[in-house]
Amino acid sequence: MDKSAPVTLEMVTSEIDRIFELQQQNQYKVGNTTVKERRAKLKKLEKALMETYKADIIQAGYDDFRKHEAEVMLTEIFPAITAIRHTSKNLGKWMRDEKVATPMAMFGFSSKIKYEPKGVVLIISPWNFAFNLSFIPLVAAIAAGNTVILKPSENTPNSARLIAKIINDLYDESEVAAIQGGVPETTELLKKPFNHIFFTGAPSIGKVVMKAAAEHLTSVSLELGGKSPTIVDETADVAAAAERIAWAKSMNNGQICIAPDYVYVHESVKEKFVTEYKKAITAMYGDNPKENDSYNRIVNDRHFRRLSSYMEDAVERNAKIEMGGQMDEKENYVAPTVVSNLGDDALLWREEIFGPILPIRTFTDIKEPVGYIQKGEKPLGLYVYSKNQQNIDYVNNNTRSGAIVVNYSATQYSNPNLPFGGSNNSGIGKGNGIFGFKAFSNAKGVQNHWAPIDGMKGFYPPYNKDKVGLIEKVVKWFA
């Protein structure tokens, strides 16, 4: 495309058509690459993230929402590098055909599973960890031998431009390409008969993606969000709980899909919890987080207004602001905030918060928070702070969620040996490590009849009494 001319939707659409066609033609060549060749592709990405583009990534994180260099390193670059190294190390094992047993009744056959690439795949990523949530699925898609079109989020334009630049620099567009844009461009992409779509974003948009995918019976991985509950019971180390929740709720300014969304705290430790939460915030961000460069901002005006409306609704309902509450629309600044005394119908209890505001409420019996969680959508993450194993087991066995973490929050994403993803409203399918590799692969059954004698012929028609007798014996002894 002529880089100086304004880009129209028609131009993007024809680019999509052209690249899609190119990738369809190239998919078998890419699909037949060796472990070594795929590792080399990942290595290029590792070098780009660790060396060539590291400073640009840090700058883009700051320009998009004042993200501190340390946090860009910790939450964008580090997870992507971990994924690359973990994948490179294990790829040989993952790609190998998996021998499986063959039932006795099928004597003469051998069987195995071949993890073949899905083909031409689409990755649609969100803005909140623009690099991490683009490159970790990309690593899995490349590892599985696919050609890839990646669409970064328009909400973090500096990061999106840089992601596209990195991809253009590292890969030929017939194997990996980036298409930039928002809803209209994504809508055009979704018209294509991709072989898999890996979408990360809101549950409402996940439904749009799944509907579009249904048109071509394209398989989907939907990494969605929602409200991740947290329970702090009376046996918990309250200071540690408050500190860890404050950390997970303030990092990225609370704009994390697995941030603790709200807290149910035992009545007997509520005051201590609030005191310790305040202490933890001060220890991390000082007395005035607005002036502290470790504290970033809400990504844009729309999301700022969304959070303001939640707070206005809370004030109208006579909520108690336990701490914070300050907002500055000029800077999209929202102070670390704790709010109590709100009913189920308050916006803070109904909507995914995705910001540094923490609604809390008290309980006296563990059945209360568990009953509340059971009534809602299945969360992506669930956190329980307790030293009482019975309570922990009760929560674990009587709730459904993508993951549960005991005595910490938002750490489940960081272990590539664990599947990451939700369940129903919080997601469909899993990513990370081998789970990401499998999401981008088709487990193909491969059977081979090797025996010189064809035992199956014994079951061929014409049928008669002897055959029925034989089949009866087979059902009895070999099924």
Ligand code: NAD
């Ligand atoms: P979003 O759903 O608004 O956007 C995600 C992507 O979808 C973007 O690339 C965007 O351009 C595209 N998109 C938006 N509207 C679309 C439409 N109508 N048609 C087609 N494409 C469209 O999400 P977001 O604001 O970027 O991220 C926040 C949400 O994502 C939260 O719900 C959060 O919990 C969730 N999230 C989940 C994970 C996870 O791994 N499960 C990670 C990060 C964020």
